[in-house]
Amino acid sequence: GAGVSQSPSNKVTEKGKDVELRCDPISGHTALYWYRQRLGQGLEFLIYFQGNSAPDKSGLPSDRFSAERTGESVSTLTIQRTQQEDSAVYLCASSLKQGGNEQFFGPGTRLTVL
């Protein structure tokens, strides 16, 4: 597609439920990143994928968070047993390669945990 797309754009869930967020990167971009942006905070790195290499999961805040990527395409971020502190905008970005200077961001998924 023309840009990075994410779905859903908004998600409201109850505490304790699992949620799945989806990211479609720009076609041909081998690197894909997930960030979280809490209200009034900077973007916080969560995880990145580069080609077929093992993902860097060092930014995931707990074992309730996991992510997968199919080849060099779609990625899903899963949050299990959601907590209220998980409420944030989850942003996905992609770049041509890990060494690319510019990351292209999707519009984000706004997650609200009640």
Place this chain on the structure above:
Amino acid sequence: GQNIDQPTEMTATEGAIVQINCTYQTSGFNGLFWYQQHAGEAPTFLSYNVLDGLEEKGRFSSFLSRSKGYSYLLLKELQMKDSASYLCAVPIDRGSTLGRLYFGRGTQLTVWP
């Protein structure tokens, strides 16, 4: 580790010039990014500096001083549409590869008519 400081908010009037400062500490420097983020939208790339000095790109310019751990974004001839959050970011990974970014909290710029 990394740390970035930038002002939380700034205001300016249409047609004016504004300078948004960013100071950073990072264990291995691989350049500095500026992104613009309008409310409810995705961040968009503005600039990337890896060498000292000023880089001009239309109404926007970005400056870097590696010895001082300092950068600024200069916006000229301000327009209402420039009202947005401006994010300063540095790569987390050492070495020649860029990738994961560490972001500051952003500076919310409001442009008044």
